Every structure is written in C-alpha cells, then in structure tokens.
Amino acid sequence: MDNIRECLYSTYHLWLKEFEDNKFIVGITSYLVEEMGSINKVNLTDIGAHLMEGDIFGTLENSEEVFELTMPLDAEIIDVNPKVDKELSTLVDNPLLIWLIKIKLTNEDQVYELLNEIEYSDFIV
Numbered sequence: 001m002d003n004i005r006e007c008l009y010s011t012y013h014l015w016l017k018e019f020e021d022n023k024f025i026v027g028i029t030s031y032l033v034e035e036m037g038s039i040n041k042v043n044l045t046d047i048g049a050h051l052m053e054g055d056i057f058g059t060l061e062n063s064e065e066v067f068e069l070t071m072p073l074d075a076e077i078i079d080v081n082p083k084v085d086k087e088l089s090t091l092v093d094n095p096l097l098i099w100l101i102k103i104k105l106t107n108e109d110q111v112y113e114l115l116n117e118i119e120y121s122d123f124i125v
Contacts, residue, residue, distance in 0.1 A: 007096070008111070009120035010072030015096060022108050023078065025099040028060070028069075031124050033095050038062045042084045042091070044069075044100060049077045053110060057101060073110045075103035 007015045013032035016024040033039070044058035051057055051071045058069040079102035084091065091098040105111070115123060 006116070008114040008116065009123075010070075010114055011123060012070040012072055013124075014069070014072050016072065016114060019102075022105040024073075024075075024103050024105070026072070026101050026103060027099045028091070028095050029120070030095055032060075032067070033092055036060060036062050036065070036067060039088055039092055042088070042100065044080045044084070045077060047077055047080055050106070051075060051077065069100070071103075072114065073103070073105055074107040075105050078102050078104050 007017050009015055009029065013029045013035075014026055015029055016026050018024050039060050039062055041061040042058065043061070045051070045056075049057070052074050053071055055071045056068045057071050057077065060067045060069065081099055081101070084098060084100060087098050
C-alpha cells in the first residue's frame with residue numbers, strides 16, 4: 001500500500017492512521033464523542049484477537065448507554081492502549097490524541113474503502 005500518513009475514517013466513527021506498512025493505530029472520532037456526551041469506561045478486546053470487518057472489538061460506556069466499537073477492517077489486534085481508562089478526559093476533549101488499539105491488516109485492499117477527512121465530514125452531515 002502507498003504510504004498513507006494522514007488520518008482515514010470509517011463509517012463506524014473511527015479514525016485510523018498508518019504507522020508502519022499495513023499497521024494502523026485506531027481511535028474514535030469527535031463526532032462519536034459528541035453523540036455519546038460523556039465516556040465513563042472503555043472496554044477493549046485482547047491483543048492477538050483476529051477480527052473481521054464488522055466484528056466488535058470493544059465498548060464505550062456512559063451512564064446511559066453502551067456503544068459497541070466495530071472493526072473497520074479485517075485485522076489482528078497487535079496492541080491495546082493500557083492508559084485509555086486513565087485518559088478519559090483527554091479522549092473526550094480531543095479524541096485524535098488517544099488511540100485505542102493498534103492493528104495489523106489481514107486484507108490490505110480494504111484500506112481503499114476507508115474515507116478521507118472530506119468524505120467523512122460529508123458522511124456525518
């Protein structure tokens with residue numbers, strides 16, 4: 001894949017940024033934070049999990065609801081942010097600063113289904 005360095009977005013309200021060939025950090029978008037209002041807890045699946053696009057890799061909780069985090073691509077989880085529960089205020093204030101998981105793609109062609117910033121902005125309107 002050609003060296004993508006800017007953020008890409010999924011229709012599941014996640015941002016992704018490539019840090020190595022076919023390896024991405026994944027976080028939530030500001031739109032999702034606004035929709036939830038607050039986040040009290042983050043639950044994430046374990047390192048080593050092999051998930052398909054559409055599988056659930058974790059949840060976000062507030063006092064009223066649980067939001068399921070949906071895998072945007074077929075991938076293996078290679079790291080989970082151990083500090084995310086301690087950084088909830090930063091996650092809410094500026095979600096682009098906090099990553100949730102790192103993934104290694106198992107189907108690199110799926111990257112081309114992700115949205116750039118303009119396409120994502122159009123999607124959420």
